Every structure is written in C-alpha cells, then in structure tokens.
Amino acid sequence: MTSLRSPLGWVLRGMAVLGFIYLLGPLLVIVAASFSDTGYLAFPPQGFSLRWYHAALADARYLTGFFVSLRLAAMVAVLSLIIGTAAAVALTRFAFPGSVLLEALFLSPLVLPALVLAVALTLFFSANPIAPPGMTRLVISHLLVGVPMVLRVMLPVLRRVDPAIEEAARNLGASPTKAFFLVTLPVLRPGLIAAAALAFIFSFDEVEMALFLGSVRDAPLTVVLYGAAQMQMDPTVAAVSSLLILLALLLMVAQQMYANR
Amino acid sequence: MTNSADLVLDGLARRYGSTTAVARMDLTVAAGELVALLGPSGCGKTTTLRMVAGFIEPSEGRILLRGKDITTMPAHQRDTGMVFQSYALFPHLSVAENIAFGLKRRGVPKPEIAQRVARMVALLQLQGLEARLPKQLSGGQQQRVAVGRALVINPAVVLLDEPFSNLDALLREGTRIELRRLQTELGLTTLFVTHDQAEAMAISDRIAVMNKGRLEQLGTPREVYERPATRFVASFIGRANIFVSRDGRSEDGIPLDGPEGTLVLRPERVTLDEAPAEGPNAVAGTVDLLSFLGTGTQAVLRLPGGRQLLVEGPASLADRFHTGGPATARWMRDDLVALPAE
Ligand SMILES: Nc1ncnc2c1ncn2[C@@H]1O[C@H](COP(=O)(O)OP(=O)(O)O)[C@@H](O)[C@H]1O
Ligand SMILES: [Mg+2]
Numbered sequence: 001m002t003s004l005r006s007p008l009g010w011v012l013r014g015m016a017v018l019g020f021i022y023l024l025g026p027l028l029v030i031v032a033a034s035f036s037d038t039g040y041l042a043f044p045p046q047g048f049s050l051r052w053y054h055a056a057l058a059d060a061r062y063l064t065g066f067f068v069s070l071r072l073a074a075m076v077a078v079l080s081l082i083i084g085t086a087a088a089v090a091l092t093r094f095a096f097p098g099s100v101l102l103e104a105l106f107l108s109p110l111v112l113p114a115l116v117l118a119v120a121l122t123l124f125f126s127a128n129p130i131a132p133p134g135m136t137r138l139v140i141s142h143l144l145v146g147v148p149m150v151l152r153v154m155l156p157v158l159r160r161v162d163p164a165i166e167e168a169a170r171n172l173g174a175s176p177t178k179a180f181f182l183v184t185l186p187v188l189r190p191g192l193i194a195a196a197a198l199a200f201i202f203s204f205d206e207v208e209m210a211l212f213l214g215s216v217r218d219a220p221l222t223v224v225l226y227g228a229a230q231m232q233m234d235p236t237v238a239a240v241s242s243l244l245i246l247l248a249l250l251l252m253v254a255q256q257m258y259a260n261r
Numbered sequence: 262m263t264n265s266a267d268l269v270l271d272g273l274a275r276r277y278g279s280t281t282a283v284a285r286m287d288l289t290v291a292a293g294e295l296v297a298l299l300g301p302s303g304c305g306k307t308t309t310l311r312m313v314a315g316f317i318e319p320s321e322g323r324i325l326l327r328g329k330d331i332t333t334m335p336a337h338q339r340d341t342g343m344v345f346q347s348y349a350l351f352p353h354l355s356v357a358e359n360i361a362f363g364l365k366r367r368g369v370p371k372p373e374i375a376q377r378v379a380r381m382v383a384l385l386q387l388q389g390l391e392a393r394l395p396k397q398l399s400g401g402q403q404q405r406v407a408v409g410r411a412l413v414i415n416p417a418v419v420l421l422d423e424p425f426s427n428l429d430a431l432l433r434e435g436t437r438i439e440l441r442r443l444q445t446e447l448g449l450t451t452l453f454v455t456h457d458q459a460e461a462m463a464i465s466d467r468i469a470v471m472n473k474g475r476l477e478q479l480g481t482p483r484e485v486y487e488r489p490a491t492r493f494v495a496s497f498i499g500r501a502n503i504f505v506s507r508d509g510r511s512e513d514g515i516p517l518d519g520p521e522g523t524l525v526l527r528p529e530r531v532t533l534d535e536a537p538a539e540g541p542n543a544v545a546g547t548v549d550l551l552s553f554l555g556t557g558t559q560a561v562l563r564l565p566g567g568r569q570l571l572v573e574g575p576a577s578l579a580d581r582f583h584t585g586g587p588a589t590a591r592w593m594r595d596d597l598v599a600l601p602a603e
Contacts, residue, residue, distance in 0.1 A: 161352075164347050165350075165351055165352070167343075167349065168343070168345060168350075168351070169351070169362070170315075170337045171314055171341060171342070171343045172362050172363035172366055172411075172414065173338075173363055173367055174337055174362075174366050175337050176337070178366070179337075183351055186353045187351070187353055
C-alpha cells in the first residue's frame with residue numbers, strides 16, 4: 001500500500017479533489033445560478049432570491065411534466081424489474097442451448113447510444129403503429145434499456161446466491177411459497193432495490209427517446225426542461241434542475257441508509 | 262432389526278432420459294443407525310439422498326419413513342433434516358435464527374425454541390456466535406451451524422451430503438468424530454453420503470457401496486473390507502491385489518494355494534523377505550517404489566509378468582530393501598479372499 005503521507009499520496013489526494021470538483025462543479029453552478037436575482041442565468045449569481053423557485057412551482061408545465069416522468073419511471077422500473085429478474089433467473093438457474101448468446105443479446109441495448117435507439121424506434125413505430133404515441137411508446141422504448149440494466153444487476157446477484165438455500169428452507173418445513181418469501185426474496189431484496197432504482201433513474205433522466213417518441217400531452221419533465229432551456233434561458237430552469245438534484249440526493253441518502261442498515 | 266427400521270428404500274430408481282442415476286436400490290436403515298452411501302463421484306449418492314429429502318421424484322420404487330410411505334409427499338412435509346454440501350445457510354439470518362428456522366415452521370412455542378436453540382448452540386460449541394451472520398463465521402463454524410439447524414428439529418432421519426468436503430484435513434477428522442458422538446448420543450437415524458472410504462469406515466455402522474447407480478454391497482465396515490462382494494468393492498475400499506486363480510495359478514502364472522476364482526489379497530497381508538521364492542503363495546520381484554508413510558512403509562513390487570504387487574509393512578521395510586533391488590513377497594492361504602462368483 002502507498003502511504004497517504006508519501007508524495008504520491010498527496011498527488012492522489014489532489015487528483016481525487018479535482019475529480020470531485022469536475023464531477024460536482026456543474027451541479028454547483030446550476031444550484032448557485034438558481035438563487036440569482038437576475039432575469040437571466042448568471043454565474044456567479046447576483047443577489048439572492050427564491051422567486052425562480054416560486055416561478056417553477058407555479059408553472060403548470062413543470063409540475064405536469066414531473067408527474068408524467070414519475071409515472072413513466074415507476075412503470076419502467078416495475079416492468080423492467082419483473083422482466084429482467086425473470087430473464088436473469090432463467091439465465092442463471094437453467095443452462096439451455098444458446099443461453100450465453102442470449103445473455104449477450106439481452107445486454108446489447110446498453111451499448112447503443114440512446115439517440116440511435118430513439119431514431120430506430122421512431123422508424124419502427126411509424127412503420128408498425130402498434131401503440132399510440134405518448135406514454136405507451138415511451139414505456140416500451142425505455143424497457144429496451146431498463147430490462148438490460150436490471151439484468152446487469154441481477155445476474156451477478158443470482159450467481160452469488162446458493163440455489164440450495166430455498167431447498168434448505170423447504171427441508172426445514174417451509175412450503176415453496178413460504179420458502180420464497182422467507183428466504184429467497186429477503187436475500188435478493190438489496191439487489192432488486194438497486195436494480196429498480198437504476199431503471200427508475202434512467203427513465204426519469206432520459207431525454208432522447210422522450211423527445212422523439214413522446215407526445216405533447218405526455219411530455220416528461222426532461223422534455224419540458226429541454227424546451228425551456230432552448231426558448232427562455234431564465235433561472236427557472238436552474239431552479240427546477242436544483243429541485244431534481246435535491247430529490248436525487250435524498251434518494252441516494254435513503255438508499256445508502258437502507259444498505260448500511 | 263426389521264421392526265425398528267426407520268428408513269426403507271424399496272426398489273428406488275431414478276433415470277434421466279437414457280442414463281440411470283440410481284438403479285432399483287433396496288436399503289434399510291435401522292433406528293439410531295448411521296449408514297454411509299459410499300461411491301465414486303457420479304455414482305448416484307446425491308440423487309438417492311435428494312429423493313429421500315423429496316427434491317427429486319423417483320422414477321420407480323417407494324420410500325418409507327417410520328413405516329409411512331412418503332414417496333409422493335412434498336419435501337416440506339417430510340420429517341428429514343438435511344445438511345447440504347454447500348451448507349446452504351440463510352445468509353440474511355443470524356446463527357440463532359438459522360438454527361431456529363425449522364422450529365418456527367413447526368410452530369414450536371417461543372420459550373421452547375430459545376431453549377432448544379441454546380442447547381444446540383452449546384452442543385456444537387457455538388456459544389458467543391449466536392448473533393453473527395453466516396459470512397462472519399469460519400468454514401468449520403458454518404458447517405456446525407448447518408448440522409445444528411438440521412438436528413435441532415429432531416428429524417426422523419438426518420441426511421448428510423458430503424458434509425466435510427469443504428473442511429481441511431485436520432478439521433475434517435475432528436468434526437467427523439464429533440458428528441459421530443452427537444449422532445450416537447441423540448440416537449439419530451442417519452444417511453450419510455461420502456466418496457471418501459476412510460471417512461465412511463471411520464464413522465458408519467454400515468456402508469452401502471454404490472457404483473454406477475447400483476448398490477454393490479451393504480455391510481459393516483469390516484465386512485466390506487474383509488469380505489468384499491465385488492471386484493469394484495475390493496478395489497474401492499482400501500487397496501487390493503486381485504488374482505484370477507485357476508488350477509493353482511494366477512492369470513500371470515503366480516502359484517497360488519487358496520480358493521479358485523477371483524481372489525483379493527490386501528497389501529498389509531503381504532510380507533517381504535530376501536529368501537528365494539519356493540512353492541505357492543510366494544513370488545520374487547524387483548522393488549519399484551518404497552514410500553515411508555509414518556505408520557509404516559508402502560512398497561510396490563514389480564513381478565516378472567509385469568504385475569505391480571502392492572505391499573504394506575512396518576517402517577523398517579525402508580531400511581531392509583531399496584528401490585531397484587530384489588525382494589520376495591509371501592502371504593498365507595487365509596489371506597486370499599475369494600469374491601463371490603459374478
Ligand atoms: N438433473 C440431472 N440431469 C441429468 N443427469 C443427472 C442429473 N442429476 C444427476 N445426473 C446424473 O446422475 C448420475 C448420478 O449423479 P449424482 O447423484 O449427483 O452422483 P454423486 O452424488 O454420487 O456424485 C450422474 O451420472 C449425473 O450425471
Ligand atoms: Mg454428490
């Protein structure tokens with residue numbers, strides 16, 4: 001181990017600090033700008049005001065967008081979790097011909113840029129209008145990434161869990177249903193929560209597919225923000241972004257507290 | 262014996278497609294008896310055990326537990342306590358909760374659960390570890406929790422699948438003595454799976470030797486060692502020199518004075534000396550290998566016909582003979598044990 005007191009240790013520390021500034025700097029700029037008492041985005045902020053927060057909360061478009069995003073992300077998270085976990089169980093518990101290939105295929109949407117998926121899906125849906133534009137199309141599209149994300153998390157979790165524990169529970173007198181709820185589910189729970197959180201956050205933050213496939217009526221918050229940032233670059237956008245950062249922060253803290261429980 | 266039979270396997274068989282994992286097995290385990298299922302990897306031991314536990318459906322035959330036919334009973338209703346090769350401890354539950362799991366499922370009152378768990382913890386010397394999670398235990402401690410969890414419910418039959426295979430050699434011996442003591446003290450009817458013949462010899466009342474899904478011999482450790490029923494049993498349990506004797510000669514021309522047919526000669530029954538070989542039951546050869554084992558010396562004697570004769574003798578063999586030198590092997594008439602005609 002390199003001692004943290006050695007010259008190299010100081011260099012490493014310095015790099016860690018720079019890394020943090022690089023990662024978190026943009027967020028700080030946004031948060032700071034949201035409090036600015038000016039009619040345009042200013043950094044460093046001039047004066048201090050909460051009026052952009054008032055404006056953000058008063059603007060129905062943001063609130064509607066927020067609830068659309070929430071609904072979308074919740075559906076994507078739940079459906080991804082069900083489909084992804086089922087696929088992960090099949091891939092880990094049963095070896096069948098082509099299972100390795102299938103696993104690679106399942107994970108492949110993760111490496112495609114969202115824009116490519118968005119364009120491909122737009123073409124697909126215009127050729128096969130199997131779902132109306134808006135929420136349904138968005139959910140289907142987001143599942144293309146959400147399911148592989150869940151799979152990514154659950155495959156190693158399931159590979160680590162000894163399949164014999166469920167048998168042990170049954171041997172000790174638990175019915176198959178009881179064994180599932182008393183043993184399998186609790187053991188998988190942290191993985192399931194992490195997987196669902198990932199899919200939720202992906203869907204909530206996603207812009208490209210939402211822009212291409214959403215409808216005006218069902219515009220998620222990211223699309224509303226994107227539009228606003230192009231039209232009127234006032235600090236309301238910064239205020240909404242800051243609120244989202246706060247929400248993400250709270251979720252992260254909650255997840256950490258659960259994990260360290 | 263028959264009326265105190267706790268576990269009866271009656272023509273039990275399991276096939277996977279065209280492969281036969283277990284072929285029509287008949288086996289009776291008496292109350293309080295420990296029977297080892299012994300055989301090489303892939304011979305069907307685990308399949309047999311898992312049919313008794315109810316995890317695998319037999320293709321044929323019946324399983325009786327304390328006189329009751331449990332062949333089609335779901336696993337969780339059978340009164341068996343299984344110790345898994347991987348231990349299969351519940352990773353999210355503490356040591357005490359792992360041990361209490363089966364008692365809770367049986368609706369045992371709380372104070373009694375606490376009392377029985379505490380007794381098991383003391384029996385297995387797990388005191389002070391009750392609140393730990395399995396991952397915070399050593400391999401040996403995990404193994405004891407797995408045993409405690411299966412025994413605390415006082416099952417009609419205890420099933421163990423290679424329970425010591427993940428322990429190092431020293432711990433393994435101590436643990437198997439401990440398990441045998443516990444099993445005798447509590448009078449537990451036990452079916453024990455192992456591929457280690459020394460382990461089976463050390464702790465079993467009887468050994469069921471399996472090969473390719475078949476039960477080859479069932480008997481006490483001494484019976485299977487001294488009176489092997491088949492060539493396979495003779496060479497799998499301990500080491501053996503095997504001759505096919507006809508008209509007083511082996512297939513490679515060694516003069517034999519003993520029964521006709523397939524004969525087993527145990528290495529420790531053979532003595533070595535420097536005198537010339539005369540008459541039957543003596544043969545001269547060249548020492549190919551001498552290895553000192555601590556308790557004795559193992560020698561391999563190469564005979565003119567090409568056969569390698571296994572010999573086990575006192576440590577002094579290593580001083581009296583040397584590799585590449587001559588030696589004469591001798592044995593007594595009674596040392597040649599005939600296998601039943603196959
Ligand atoms: N689920 C299964 N499908 C096909 N063959 C199996 C299955 N389980 C076991 N076998 C076969 O049955 C035989 C016995 O296996 P097993 O009981 O696990 O042996 P052991 O425990 O003695 O090593 C082996 O040849 C094995 O390949
Ligand atoms: Mg096995």
